[in-house]
Each structure stands twice: as C-alpha cells, then as structure tokens.
Amino acid sequence: MTTIAAATVLSTVAACGGSDDSGGASGGGGGENEASDIGVTETSIKLGGHYPLTGVAAPGYSEIPTGLDAYFTCLNQEGGVYDREIEWIFRDDAYNPTQTSQVTNELVLEDEIFAMVSGLGTPTHSAVVDFLNDEGVPDLFVSSGSLLWGDNPEEYPMSFGWQTDYMSEGKIIGEYIAENFPDAQVGLFLQDDDFGEDGEAGIRQYIDDQIVAAERYTPGNTNVGPQIAALQAAGADFVVGFNVPSYTALSQLTALQLGYDPQWFYSNVGSDPTLVGGLLNRFSEGQVSDAALLDGALTTGYLPTVDMTDNPWIQEFQRIWDECGGEGELTNYRVYGMAQAYTVTQALQAAGQNPTREGLVEAIEQVGSEWEGPVFAPFRYSEDSHMGTSGMTIERIVGNGSEEVQPVRVTDIGDAPIEEFDGEPATPPANAIPDEEAVN
C-alpha cells in the first residue's frame, strides 16, 4: 500500500517536473512509460556495477556499492525516476580482471542491465570497456581516475569518467607546491602503475626542478622501508604520495620508524582522514600518543567528507544512510557511492521519460557539464570529452577532520591552465533528489 501511495505522490512531482519541459511528447511527463530499451520497463530501470566485494581489495571499496544502494533505495521510496524504480545489481569481481569480465557478461547478457554504473578499478574495468562499448552499453562514471574512460570518446563513446583524473590532480598539487613551498625539496611516493604515473606527470609540469626523488612501491609488497628511507636519504622535506590508503598508513609508520618527519601531502585516494587518521590513532593505544600522526598533512578534495558535519550534502547523505542504508556507519566510500548515484539520477532524468542507451549518452554529453551536485566542480562532459570533474580543493588534515587551505581550482589534462573556480557550492534539493529537465 505504502509504495503505491508514495508512487502516486511522486508521480505528481515528476509530472510537475515534466510540465516545465518544453520537449516533445516522448520526453515530457504527459506520455506513458514504455519499455524503451534493454533494462528499462514501465516500472523499473536496471543498473549494474562490478566491485571487489571479497579478497584483498575489498576493504573500503566494497562499501561504495552500499552507498549507491542506500541512495537508490531512498530514491525509490520517493518514486524513483519517472516513476521507475532503480534496480541496482552489483557483483563481485575480487579485483580480478578475468572475473570482472565474467560478472560483466552476467550483468549485460543475463541480467540485461540498461547501463553499467561505477565499475571499479583500472585493470578490472579495462577488461570490459571494449565489450561494453561494442555492445552499446552505457558505461557511466567509472570508479577510477584513469584517463582511459574519458580522454577518447571516439574510441569509447559509451564510457564516462567521474572523479578527478590523477593527472589533473597532480597539476593542482604541483601548482600549489610551486606557489606555497617554492623552496621545498620534494620527494614522490608513487604506486607503480598508471595512478602514480599520471599523478607524477601532472606534478612535474609545475615543480620538475624541485623534485629530488621519486620512489615507487608495488601494491602487495608491504615493506616500504627502502622507499621511505630513500626519500629521506635524498633529503626530501616534502613528500607527495600517490598511493592507496593502506600505504598511507604504511608510509607513516615507516617514517616514524626512521625518525623521518617531512611535510606530507597525500593525494585524494590515499588520504581518508577519518579512515587513515582514525586507524593510525589506535595503533599504539595507551602507549605512545601518536594521535597527531596525520595532523598537518595536506590532501586534496573534490567531494565533501563525513567529517564535514556542517556540510548540507553530508547531512542529507547521513539521513539517507540512516533511513535506507545497511549496517555500519556512513563512511567516505559510501559518500562517494551516494554522490555517484546522485549523478546517475541526474543523467537518467535528463535522458527523459523513455530513455534509450544512446539517448542517455547524448544527454550526458549535452547537459552533463551543467549539473550541480555534491561534487565541488563541474564535470567536463561534452561530445569531445567524457572526463569527470576536474576541480579540487587543497585541505589540511586536522585531527580527524580537515580544513580548506585553498579553494576549488579547476583544470584539464595536458597543458590546460589551472583556474580558480568561481561557482558557488551547490545546496542539495529536497531529499537530495535532483530535478533535471529532460533533454530529448
């Protein structure tokens, strides 16, 4: 009963939204819902994603789909998108590309999803990006900052990035160091893959001459002593890490061991102050007070984080998690998932009442760059670029939270300049449900 009631109320809302729409009958609220494409019925839209839910990469990342799940559950309670419920299916690939390929086959061929959403990981998603594009399945908002998904829309017309790419992030970090720490001797602590490479390329555009050492670690190899010692030996007094969170902790602990105390700057991926800071604090409970271990470290941000309890988006996401989420607390991984779900909802709304796969992609290309949401800076979506957001703040970690030291600046890959972002931070609409007009 309740669902029907809710649906009725919301269909009115949707109809109101639709009435603003000047588009044709197919896109407005006046027409009827049709099963307009694979994965779309009159009452539902099926979306799918692949994540490491088990195995080595499961910690943290396995929380992202639960964030999307909570958001979609609450969205469905409010009537979904054009009265269609979002059916959200996510499957485990254990961060193994061969399994990604299998579960993606299952999602596309068996579950018959309308679109892939938020598929996680560079090597994993690489295995399916050709398949998705060959099959014409929209491949939205890949959870990875690799340049692969957005840089080349001609090759991958269906794929879209979402988070700030690692190269743009590197550039913003490099510029900040050049301006604020011109005398620093910079050491780089890099994951030995495209993540570290792109980040390094970005940074070097600005402070190539300041860099005294670049050390790389291979994920899985837990002894980073030699790498941190090498940074120390090279005389680096400012270390920028393009690494995953567990290596933030490892590098901090190793530095403690070595008595090495540079200014740390962790890229967004590796610095979850709540996660890493909270964990580090508990390492030596009761013995040594290392509570301030990450204190003072710098990092970047493109999304509000759970420590910003005053932020209206975080308040809304907290409410959604409490009402529609599962066990556990709201974490930054879940915020990430919810923010992605918000963008997905915008895209589906823009694709109109009876969306098609091609229509969805066109809608994102046409109006995606205008969307406002929890993400600080706009997306770069257009016919020529499928890159996600490009802007980042720079923040200083204080306790378990952070304070902004540089407002949002935006850039793009390659030689694009870095500019200040002059937009206002968006405030969440009612229930944190967007209301985008249909484009088609």
Added chain:
Amino acid sequence: MDYFVNVTLTGLTQGMIYSAFALALVLIWRSTRIVNFAQGSMAAATTFIALALIQAGQSYWVALVVALASGFILGAIVERVIIRPVEGGPELNAVIVTLGLFVAIQASIAIIFGSSFQSFPTPFGVRGLEVGDTTIPLTPTSLYIIGSVLLVMGLLVALFRFTRVGLAMRASAFSQEVARLLGVKVGGMLTLGWGLAAVVGSLSGLLIAGGSFVWPAYMDALIVFGFVAAIIGGLDSPVGAIVGGLILGLALSYVSGYAPRGSALVNISALVILIVVLLVRPGGLFSSATARRA
C-alpha cells in the same frame, strides 16, 4: 651508510615476520607431513578474535592469551575433524583440503567481522629508537617481534630435543607404525602438533598485525613469502625457518632498496633466490642428509 643501515634493519624486521610464519609451517610439516595453506587465514581468524576483545575493552595481553588459546583449539579441531580423514592419503588431497580451509575461513572472517580495514594496536611504541642524534629503524614493537619469535623458536627446539612429548611427536611424524608399537598415542601427538603449530601461527598473525591494518585477507601476502622462507631453510628445521625468513627478508629489502624500481622486482627475486637455493640444495639449506624421496 645510514641508508644501508635503514634498509638492513627494515629487512630484518620483515624477515622475522616471514620467520614466524615459516616456523608454524615447519611445525605442521614435522608433525603431519602436510603443508598447511590454511595457516594464514587461521591466524587471521584468531587475530580478529583478539581484536574483538581489545575493542571490547580488554587489554592487549588478555587478548593475546585468548587468541593463542583459541589458536590451539582451532588447530586441534581442524586436525581432528578435517585433516584426520585425509592423513596418510594422497599428498595432494591434504593440499586441497588446506586450500579449501584457507578459502572458507577467510570468507567466514569477512562474513562475521566485515571486510573493512581495522587497526590492530601494539603494546609497544612504533617510533624508531634514538641512538645519539640519529634514529635507527628499530622500534620497541620490532624488538618485541624479534624477541617473541626467537623465544618461540627456543621453546620449540627445547620441546623437541629435551622432552618426552617432543620425542613422541618426532617419533609419530617419522614413523607412525613404529611409534605406535612403542606405545606412543600417535593420534594425540598429531593433534598436539597441529595445535602447537596453530599457536605459533596465531602469534605470527598477531605480531604482523601489531601497529598495522588488519582485514580478512591481510595474511595473504605472507603465505607465499612464509612458504618460500620455510623451503629455503628446509621444511624440517625450525632453525632453518628462522634463517630462511631472515635471508629472504634481507635479500628482498636490498633488492627493493638498491635495484632501480626495486619494489617491482621483489616477487621475481623471491623466485630467483628460491631456485638458486634449491638448485644447490634440493631439500633446503638445513635439510638433513637423508632427505626422503617423496
């Protein structure tokens, strides 16, 4: 010079961790001629029990004792219920059973305790010791690790050399028929062997966890290196396990520290070291002269 000392000492600490893991493998090999691939996830299971206690407000030491005790019980139960039916059967079946255990226990941990990162405390500091005005990368925690592992090795050697139980365990492992004829309760000795090995395994799990992250798969990286260390030393020798672990830890640290992009060469170096050792001594460094033909 400082750099060399740093690389050496971090390698040493890492090597001691491999040693602890290798030691537990050696114990099980000596008692039942089985390589226990489940050891990593068994140790992770007891570490999560300890973590649950610590989070409930118990002290580290209480948690340690409970974890080691539950390790003993887990090891004994596993031997009685799961390993006993395949003991004496084809070698491969026992391997598959321990692999199955490995997967099943790890999945259980994720189901029961969740799969997120959690931090595991250490009772000692994690800052390097200061000597004069330089800091050497030896922390109270790493001294605790090294001390514990050496202590355990000493206790094990004493157990096998100087006690009747140790003698009975060795006899059971060497020849069950003969031991039985001599009045040794072979079944009990095998269970005891697994229980003890699981205690040592649990200890290695706790030592590795101390002052670091734990998650259900946190022991995975060690399975390979611990196994390689045990093989380098010779699967029959507790001393070999320690030496094998140290050799591996140091060598890998030097590779990582001195080769260009060395971290990426660590895995392949472990292979090279192992192959070289085995080409010279097919039964490991500390193998006895009469290695049996399997």
Added chain:
Amino acid sequence: MSDLQSPASTGTAGKASSDAPVKATAGGDAPSAQAKSGRSFLPRSTLLRHLLVLAACAVLAVVVLEITSPFQNSQLATLTYYAIAAGGLTVLTGMNGQISLGHGALMAAGAYTTALFLDAEEPLPLPVILLAAIVVATAIGALVGVAAARLHGPYLAGATLALAVGLPGLAIYFHDTFGGEQGMRVRAPQAPEWFGSFIDAVSGNSASSTKWLAYVGAICLLITYFFLANLVRSRIGRTWRAVRDQEVAAELAGINLGAWRVLAFVVSAAAAGLAGGVLAIVVRLAAPSGFTIVLSLSLLTAIVIGGLGSLLGALLGSALLVFLPPFVTNLGGDFGLSQTEAAQLAPFVYGVVLIVVMIFVPAGFVGTIRLRWMTRKAKRAMAQAGADGASSRG
C-alpha cells in the same frame, strides 16, 4: 574421455578391502580391457576411437553452444580456458606425479604473447598467434621443468608457487612492453564471415562476438584434449606412469627420469600457454591481477576435485570453478541475503565443497564413479568366472 589412472584412485583402492588389486589393475588397463571385452562397438585403434569421440564431442559442443543463452556462451568460453589448462595440469600431476602451483604463470606467458601479437597493426591469423602463445609458454615450461625435475613434493610446490607470483611481476617491471599493472587490452579478433553463415545454417542464432569466442575456446579445448588423450595412451604416457609409480624400476629399466619429467612439464606448459591465449581473447585483457596465485591454486583444485588424472575430471572440476560462484551468489540473493553477503558466501561455499569432497569423495568425481564401476565389473567378472568354473565342472 580418457582415464589416466590417478594415484588418488589407487590410494583409495589400496585402502579398500580384498578386491583392491583387481581394481588397481583394472584401472591401469581400462581401455584394453574394454577393447577385449567385445561389447564395445568402438574401433580397436586408439587413434580411430579418439577421432570418433572427438567428432561426437564436436557435435555435442555445437549443440550445447546453440541451445544456451549468450551469457551461458560466455561462461562456456571461460570454462574452455580453465579446462585447457587443467587438462595440461592433470597430465603433469596426474600422470607424472609432479605438483605445480604455478600454472597461472604459464598461462600469463601465453596471454601476454597473444596480447602482444594482436597488438600489431596487421595481426597474424589467430591460429598462428595461439601457436606462438604455445611456443612461448612451452619454452618457459621447459626452463621450469629442468629446475623442477630435481625437486619433490613441497619443494616443487614452493618453487612453482614462487613462479606464480614472480613471473607476473615481470609484467609490472617491464611496464613499457607489457602495460604494467593495468595490463594490455586485447582487441578480440572478429569472427570471419563463414562463421556467421555457419551459425545461421545450424541454428539461425545470431553470431555475436561472445559466441565466436566460445567457439574458438571450444575448438582449442577439443584439439587439446584429443592430443592429450592420444599422448597418454601412447608409449610416452606409459613411461610417465612408470616414472610416477615405479621410480626405481623405471630408472633400472634405463628410463631417464629427469628427461621424462621435463617432457611432462613441457606438454602441460603448452596446454597452459594455449589456455592463456584463449583467456586473453575471451577476457580481452592480459593483466598481472588476472594471474594471481588464486588462478594457479584454482586449477589444482579443479583437477583434484574432478578426479586426478582424468581429462573428463579436469573438465568437470573447471565447470565447478565457473558455475559454482554465480550459482551460490544468486542462491544467497534468493534467500534474502544482501548482495555483499551473497558475494561473500560464494568463496565460503567453494572452500567447504573442497573440504567435503576431499573427505568423502577422495578420488574426485570421475575417479569415484570409475572406481564404483570397475568394482562392479570386477565382481561381475569374478561371478562369471565362478559360474563358468561351476558349469565346466558340472
């Protein structure tokens, strides 16, 4: 398909009661016994018989691939590369008694070779590329085999385990050639035109790329198993068994143990290389994270669970790898578990299945069924002999 008589089955037979010797010999001589029995309508020549089986299996493969859904096609494509590698491994481990925890690395060699060749502007024909994958994996297998020939039991296991983690590491180190951590993307070769008309003629289905890859995998699988089945029935197979079971006697008979062990490694490496090549085009990627120790260990579990030494067993064990996890995940979902919980359940059930099978069906699926069948046959033969004796006396 062909039975290679496993140590697992002899082990069980050895423990069984009075008719054990009969079983063991029956296992070893199964095909000749079958040929002599006169009931069989199959030709006496092993090669001819295998050719007939091959043709039957090819027809079966086409039928299966045409009545299943596109997703099941893709699962079957996955099955083929597991089964090819498992088939090679069962020859090594089942026939020759050498354990390998490193076959994933040999598959990586095949996969990267395929990826490199397909990366070319004008790629060579697919069979040539797969052949190259076989050659490269074989060369590496020969090297490993030489080192492994001296090693036994856990030492061999350890060395091959180190291979499984070491070799893929090279792909990260030489990232300019092999694409590093994110790997090399593989453009799956397009289906030729005749394939479309063939599918249309057979079933009227559309010839998707998924289907084409499944066919490529199936063809490779059939060829591999045909070769392996003939090999193990040949003098080479008999010698391998002798090296495995009667080391000393074999040595006394002038058999060079080391050389034969290396040969076994080479043959199984060739299969692993082909499997890697098929994997690369089916998965469309060759990346280090696809060749973790999990892969190597999975292959080993597949051949033991299926029934060590049996190609059919290797196939069944591989099927378990492919079909069990999604089955459990979906079942968990049906029982109201959250999607994360259902995903965590899959490895748990897989682990429990491994343990339970090893405890209750230690000879694996195929081994156990065959043992039962042989026991019955032996009993019947004895009863028959008894009856004959009685009648002749009377």
